[in-house]
Amino acid sequence: GAVVSQHPSWVICKSGTSVKIECRSLDFQATTMFWYRQFPKQSLMLMATSNEGSKATYEQGVEKDKFLINHASLTLSTLTVTSAHPEDSSFYICSAPQGTSGIHEQFFGPGTRLTVL
Amino acid sequence: AQSVTQLDSHVSVSEGTPVLLRCNYSSSYSPSLFWYVQHPNKGLQLLLKYTSAATLVKGINGFEAEFKKSETSFHLTKPSAHMSDAAEYFCVVSPRGAGNQFYFGTGTSLTVIP
Numbered sequence: 353g354a355v356v357s358q359h360p361s362w363v364i365c366k367s368g369t370s371v372k373i374e375c376r377s378l379d380f381q382a383t384t385m386f387w388y389r390q391f392p393k394q395s396l397m398l399m400a401t402s403n404e405g406s407k408a409t410y411e412q413g414v415e416k417d418k419f420l421i422n423h424a425s426l427t428l429s430t431l432t433v434t435s436a437h438p439e440d441s442s443f444y445i446c447s448a449p450q451g452t453s454g455i456h457e458q459f460f461g462p463g464t465r466l467t468v469l
Numbered sequence: 470a471q472s473v474t475q476l477d478s479h480v481s482v483s484e485g486t487p488v489l490l491r492c493n494y495s496s497s498y499s500p501s502l503f504w505y506v507q508h509p510n511k512g513l514q515l516l517l518k519y520t521s522a523a524t525l526v527k528g529i530n531g532f533e534a535e536f537k538k539s540e541t542s543f544h545l546t547k548p549s550a551h552m553s554d555a556a557e558y559f560c561v562v563s564p565r566g567a568g569n570q571f572y573f574g575t576g577t578s579l580t581v582i583p
Contacts, residue, residue, distance in 0.1 A: 386570065388573075393578075394575070395559065395574060395575045395576045396559070396573040397573075398572065398573075401570060445513070447513075457503075457515060457518060458503075458515075458563075458571050460505075462512040
């Protein structure tokens with residue numbers, strides 16, 4: 353099956369700094385990728401849809417100036433958490449769809465654990 | 470609007486007994502439905518998916534799910550639980566024509582007792 357990677361797998365940063373997380377589709381192209389946030393023992397919350405060649409689409413309540421998304425190529429999307437604060441500490445997961453005839457399966461990256469001190 | 474309700478946050482079964490994880494959905498569009506499993510410190514793995522073909526869907530590791538439109542349900546079952554099935558299970562709805570967004574249920578933690 354298709355493989356999606358994320359880098360880094362974990363990161364610790366100081367409050368006020370910015371952190372960039374990369375999501376790559378390794379063996380397929382993805383014009384769309386998705387970013388999720390997962391709190392401990394909770395479900396995944398869709399944050400935004402990353403669109404290659406155009407602006408990301410954010411879900412209601414997600415600050416687009418806080419979580420900057422750039423879909424640089426057909427295999428790479430980045431999420432930058434700007435001016436990170438402890439409440440931004442979470443598990444961030446990306447996914448990319450692959451499929452035909454409008455029926456797409458999502459392939460998920462392994463996630464990035466962000467800890468803001 | 471789309472939503473998924475997983476009726477049980479925790480399910481505990483004995484090894485070798487049946488598993489039932491319940492999921493109800495609402496969707497403005499004819500949906501695709503999925504079950505994913507997440508083992509500790511691992512990525513999400515697809516168990517099975519419903520995409521308007523057969524209503525009874527067979528997945529990996531002996532799991533099945535039945536799409537019941539009249540009940541707006543997509544419950545996950547397995548005849549006999551194995552210790553390795555202990556994990557977090559997510560029911561997911563993807564409304565067709567909505568850009569492939571996935572909407573996750575709150576998850577069900579499955580414990581298997583030896």
